[in-house]
Amino acid sequence: MSFTSSIKTLWHKLGSPRWFYQMSGPWVIGFGIAALVLLGVGAVWALGFAPPDYQQGNSFRIMYVHVPAAMVAQSIYMSMGVAGLVLFVWRMKLADVAIAACLPLGMVLTALALFSGGVWGKPTWGTWWEWDGRTVSTLVLLFLFIGIYALREAIEDAGLKARASALVAMIGTINIPIIKYSVEWWHTLHQPASFTLTEKPAMPPEMYLPLLVMVLGMYAFAGHNIISRMRNQILVRESRTHWVREAMATGG
């Protein structure tokens, strides 16, 4: 089987909620275990063993929560945008399930990023909140998550709900590069990025390795959380089909 034809097969399989449900059981467990181990090890390492910063002392450790929350929240939004495009063009049912499943965690992590940023900003910058490019664009991200959630609650018709939220999710992705480059385009109080997936981190290994573990752990947690939600959604939506009744009867 050639590469393109195997991609096509996967594409068609992804269109089937039943296939996704049956495949994803082990993924939930795998991501769950990875999240527990990584976040556990990362938290102890970051809070107990990583050295303090020469200027900020221990308050820089807030970074170990702030950076993973902000990074994963933006990644969740990007995935939602891609799901939005897939739904808008191909009307794939699973994409709508994915959008619905991304919203709660995305909202919580964005709120956590803003809150931990405030807690960090108070002792170091001297302010909880400053209207600079980075903080405002992150606030917009929170409003996008909340807005799409509210939109979905407000529309009764399932098809319209799916298309409307897909459109907003897709167009809102414009905000993601704005968040990323805000610290470079404008003079902001927020410092430029210390940790990206593509560049050498601006700190020694004993500081960035725990951060890397925390970021990976947060991604694993997001995988666990979102796939579990998608599975639940699939069961609810397909509850009248034969295969769901059968799966429920056998406990699988």
Added chain:
Amino acid sequence: MNPVRKRRLYLALFLLLAVSGTTAALMVALEQNINMFFPPADVVAGVAPTETPIRAGGMVLEGSVVRDPGSLGVEFVLTDRAGAEFTVAFEGILPDLFREGQGIIVQGELKEDGLFAAREVLAKHDENYMPPELMDIAGHQNQGADS
């Protein structure tokens, strides 16, 4: 791809492009109006308006910090290291990163006599983190840089 999907894909791409373009135009327009802080030269030269809330920034001049022993009051000099400097008076808790040589943004009012009465003092820090021992090895070469 069937024609209906193709049309929807083009519509989606068009929408994305149109909204990106609008956003970019908006940001370019707003950039001209972003109220940045006044550097020390502008404060000294009288470019900065007096008796009205503004932001000013500069580096804390070494040896200029005078604390009032009886209160939280503090006075210090902000400089651009090029001859322009002005005195700031502030009463309250300074951020942890406030220190001599540090880049600082103050919010408040410039008085007619040239004294800056600050309501808020903000410290900027950079994206580099380092343990104290390594910093000693580095010989304090970063400290005092515009961070």
